[in-house]
Amino acid sequence: MMLAQTLLLAEEAHTSEVEGADLILPAPYDLLWSIVIFAIIAVVFTKVILPKLQTVLDERAELIQGGIEKAEKAQAEAAAALEEYTAQLTEARAEAARIREDARVEASQILAEARRRAGTDAERIVETAQRQIDAERHQAVISLRTEVGSLATELASRIVGESLADDARQQRVIDSFLDDLESTVKAEG
Amino acid sequence: MGNLLAAVVSAEAADSGESKSYIERMFSSDGFHAPSITDFFPPALFGDGTIFEFNRIMMVRLIAAIALIVVFAIVAQRAKVVPGRFQASIEFLLDFVKDQIVEPVMGHEGKRFLPILTTIFLAIVFFNITGVIPFLNIASTSLIGLPIIMALWVYVLYLAHGVKKHGLGGYLKNSLFPPGVPKAIYLLLTPIEFLQVFILRPATLALRLAANMIAGHLLLVLCFSATQYFFFAASGAMKATGAVTFAAGFAFTLFEVFVALLQAYVFTMLAAVYLNMALEEEH
Numbered sequence: 001m002m003l004a005q006t007l008l009l010a011e012e013a014h015t016s017e018v019e020g021a022d023l024i025l026p027a028p029y030d031l032l033w034s035i036v037i038f039a040i041i042a043v044v045f046t047k048v049i050l051p052k053l054q055t056v057l058d059e060r061a062e063l064i065q066g067g068i069e070k071a072e073k074a075q076a077e078a079a080a081a082l083e084e085y086t087a088q089l090t091e092a093r094a095e096a097a098r099i100r101e102d103a104r105v106e107a108s109q110i111l112a113e114a115r116r117r118a119g120t121d122a123e124r125i126v127e128t129a130q131r132q133i134d135a136e137r138h139q140a141v142i143s144l145r146t147e148v149g150s151l152a153t154e155l156a157s158r159i160v161g162e163s164l165a166d167d168a169r170q171q172r173v174i175d176s177f178l179d180d181l182e183s184t185v186k187a188e189g
Numbered sequence: 190m191g192n193l194l195a196a197v198v199s200a201e202a203a204d205s206g207e208s209k210s211y212i213e214r215m216f217s218s219d220g221f222h223a224p225s226i227t228d229f230f231p232p233a234l235f236g237d238g239t240i241f242e243f244n245r246i247m248m249v250r251l252i253a254a255i256a257l258i259v260v261f262a263i264v265a266q267r268a269k270v271v272p273g274r275f276q277a278s279i280e281f282l283l284d285f286v287k288d289q290i291v292e293p294v295m296g297h298e299g300k301r302f303l304p305i306l307t308t309i310f311l312a313i314v315f316f317n318i319t320g321v322i323p324f325l326n327i328a329s330t331s332l333i334g335l336p337i338i339m340a341l342w343v344y345v346l347y348l349a350h351g352v353k354k355h356g357l358g359g360y361l362k363n364s365l366f367p368p369g370v371p372k373a374i375y376l377l378l379t380p381i382e383f384l385q386v387f388i389l390r391p392a393t394l395a396l397r398l399a400a401n402m403i404a405g406h407l408l409l410v411l412c413f414s415a416t417q418y419f420f421f422a423a424s425g426a427m428k429a430t431g432a433v434t435f436a437a438g439f440a441f442t443l444f445e446v447f448v449a450l451l452q453a454y455v456f457t458m459l460a461a462v463y464l465n466m467a468l469e470e471e472h
Contacts, residue, residue, distance in 0.1 A: 018227050023333060023403060024396060027230075029242035030334030037254045038312065038338050044258050045308040049265045053283065054304075056268040063270055 151181065218422035224410035229332055229403065249319050250329040257315040286310045286457065294461040295468075302464055305346065309339060310457040313398065317449030320405055321442050328449070331402035333395065340394035343460040351467030360467070390463055394456060401452050405445045412438030 026034075155177050159170075209217070231245040264279045272280060286307045291299040299306075316335060320328030330336050351360040364386045365379050412434050419431030 018225075018230050020226060023226055023229065024399070026332075026334035026337055027242070028240040029236070029244075029247070030332050031338065032240050033243065033247045033250065034334040034338040037250050038335065038342075041254055041257060041312050042305075042308055042342070045261070045311070046304045049258075049261045050283075050304045050307060052265040053261075053268055053280070056270060057280070057283075060270045 147184075151177075216421060218418050218420070220422060221418040222414050224407045224414060226403075228327070228406065228410065246327055246329065246332050249325045249327055250316065250335065252325065253315045253319045253329050254312075257311060261311070282311065282314075283307060290454070290458050290461050294458065295465045298468065299461065299465075302461070306457050306461055309343070309460060310453050313339070313453035313456055314450060317398075317402060317452055318446065320402060320409070320449065321445045326409075327406055328402035330398050330452075331406050333399045336395035336398040339398075339456070340391040343394060343463060344391035346460075347463045347467040350464060354468055363469075364467070390459075394459060398452050398456055401448055405441075405448055408441050409438060409445060412441055 155173075158173060158177075229246065233242045233244050234248065236242045261279070264276055267273075268276060287303060290310070291303050291306055295302065313330065316329035318328075319325040320331065348360075351364070354360070355363055365382050366375055367378065367382065370378060415434040416431045416438055419428055419434060423430070
């Protein structure tokens with residue numbers, strides 16, 4: 001009944017006697033073609049096109065997410081490397097400072113040692129020289145003692161041998177003796 | 190397209206009963222033709238009087254549907270992870286539905302309805318926009334059938350999901366007897382809610398869309414028909430009035446583009462809201 005009525009209305013449409021109600025009462029053909037067209041769109045979109053686009057969007061989201069994660073990881077690695085580097089640098093500086101300190105201490109030790117050794121050497125040299133001097137003096141004393149005896153003896157014999165009357169002569173003899181003695185001492189000293 | 194033009198030409202020629210050529214008639218006027226609702230019932234191209242009757246508006250729908258599917262099929266076919274300009278603009282539409290409609294209204298749960306709501310939005314945009322495209326010149330949604338089909342889809346969808354989630358009794362109780370009001374109020378509230386859920390929601394969805402498109406078409410036809418009359422039939426100073434009506438036609442064309450998008454937004458938004466209400470525990 002309803003169908004027949006709407007069909008009739010649709011018929012009338014062409015004779016330009018259209019009722020205002022036709023605008024909200026769909027003609028059967030209107031519904032039919034609407035269903036066909038919209039069903040095609042609905043199926044194609046929900047089953048084919050939108051899923052396909054969605055996969056691409058998901059893929060992109062994944063890619064961006066992955067990129068962000070990778071970047072974060074790289075940043076974390078860089079931060080760790082920097083920390084390690086800083087730690088190494090600090091350690092290296094500390095070690096350098098320690099080495100310098102060691103070197104300074106060692107240098108002062110070496111210096112002190114050298115000074116000490118030089119002091120000892122100097123002392124030893126002085127002592128040796130002293131000993132040598134002592135020995136030479138001793139030797140001189142000994143040789144003097146023997147020579148003074150023989151010289152005294154020689155002088156006495158000379159004095160006795162020559163006439164002791166002449167004062168001038170006597171004086172000459174003494175002088176020559178002393179000169180001899182002096183020259184001997186000089187030659188020996 | 191040629192078929193369509195020929196149909197238009199022959200229909201117009203039959204109406205006026207004259208034998209001027211199409212081009213001649215383009216630059217002349219035989220009086221002012223006010224727009225009327227007969228515009229929405231053009232003569233049949235074939236199957237006149239049967240359920241298979243196929244007229245100009247059906248043709249426009251078919252063209253819009255093919256354009257929609259072809260555009261998106263091409264984008265889907267060539268979709269790349271790094272989008273080109275065209276893909277990016279298409280994705281903007283998809284993101285618009287997701288970020289402006291589905292997520293604000295339905296939250297995280299809306300994700301499973303995203304394909305359906307996106308389809309509705311895109312279909313309405315393409316069907317509406319034919320109203321301002323030269324040679325098509327009528328919104329596919331200005332004939333009530335298509336809005337009714339889409340509204341019915343939303344209707345069935347929210348009823349089905351409501352019943353599936355809460356059970357038949359649970360859903361009826363939820364929607365007809367909203368909690369938190371004194372028992373006596375149900376005498377008043379329950380019939381209203383019943384009307385709301387089972388009749389008004391789908392009816393208003395369909396009517397709002399169709400009425401907007403009908404009004405838009407009538408406005409445009411009025412403006413352009415008047416322009417034609419003033420330019421080619423009126424004399425003297427009256428001709429200048431044509432400039433005003435032409436400017437109005439220009440403005441209304443832009444306005445119709447806006448309305449086409451707005452109505453798609455409103456329809457999809459309300460579909461999301463109704464779905465959400467059906468799924469909510471209490472409201």
